[in-house]
Amino acid sequence: MDLYHNNMSVCSQKVRLVLHEKHLKPVEHHLNLRAGDQNAPDYVKMNPKAVVPTIVDRGQPIIESTVICEYLDDAYPDHPVRPKDPIERARMRIWTQIPDTGLHMACATVSFALAFRHQFLALGPDAIERYAAGRPDPAMREGFRQRLNQGPESAPFAAAIKAYDKVLTQMAHQLDSTPWLAGAEYSLADVALIPYVVRLDHLALAWMWDGPRASVGRWLARCSARPNFSAVADYIDQKYLDLMGPAGRDARSRIAEILAH
Template sequence: MAELLRLYSYWRSSAAYRVRIGLNLKGLRYELIPMHLVRDGGQQHQPEYARLNPQRMVPTLMHGGRVMRQSLSILEYLDESWPERPLLPATARDRARVRALSQLVAADIHPLDNLRVRRYFEEEWGVPPVERDAWMRHWIAEGFQALETLLADDLATGTYCHGEAPGMADCCLVPQVYSARRFGLDMSAWPTITRIEQACMALPAFGQASPEQQPDAPQAQAASA
């Protein structure tokens, strides 16, 4: 019997969203364990979870008794453990390109607009929401400008970030576009990013991973009440 996959996730976490997409693209079944990052002071700070993930962040993936942390590391683990429907290309050169696109989002854009940054602005510095959101839009736009250039000027870009099959870079791009729209960013300046995101969202693997489809989303909880 295959060992159970369990994903600790928060419905609106971009990093958890990436992993949900990757699991879906792989066709892997998993148990989703919601971790509310705001309620009760943040459930990720509870001692039991902090022992699993000392960073007190999501996602965390459990594969049997093994613990995986950090979204890109988890995606690569999935690719190496279940090589069918690969998230990374076959050649070293192409893998380097996809990793660079993925890290542009995960390492350069996302850390500047995540929940920890927003809460620090509000709780420690008293930054008004309008100024906080302007910060978010600025840094997302800076990153998207570079990402748009890299995608638009490379023949390796196809229907998706790399070629004609969705992969790790698309797992990163789609949640970041979702976040950009959440903060009111006009996406018309980046037509290649928008085109790829629309192609991805036409696939069930992406739609089923979207925040509003998660069991801990407010809409889902209201519907089940």
């Protein structure tokens, strides 16, 4: 099996969490997303949206992290990551949809506004243009250009913080009564949400689950103590943390203001 991924990408973290849980060791191909490796024509043939991750197994490329995670559990059933109980499995799927129906975009918007756009802006206008031109789809090019101008004062940032906040409330509600998101067992529900909560932590925004949502912090501690968390911890790029932590700390009062309205 081959894995095309990026060390800090949330969707790659999801897939690696499942691979590590199952003790599967694919050949890893690390893509530098700032250099535009994901736009290379050979990669776009496998993943037409030019995003990571992609796995190639049995000669077939498989894309979309949620689909990949379920594929891995179908193809490699040892160390299952889906509850047997149909009710819990349905609940698991409600959680795994959450990134795909809004949280992933919210995470990208928040991460870009606070930190990632500064990485691009530091590259200078020529490199930015080369990167934008390499995106395979005009809507993606436009979205990327817009994001470069959207800082923490922008309306999309406020909407993204509110979307994140809503998910944290939903998580706390569930985790007040069960140890894991789908119920009694660790599952793809937890895998789907871990990277998004870790991202807030990397942005020094863990205060968002202080107080009535403290069950989210206890859940994150339980997730981090599991051996498969090496799929996140062993791939951390310190340069990203050095950028994200201070940026998130600087935005605390702006975020508190958004959440107060």
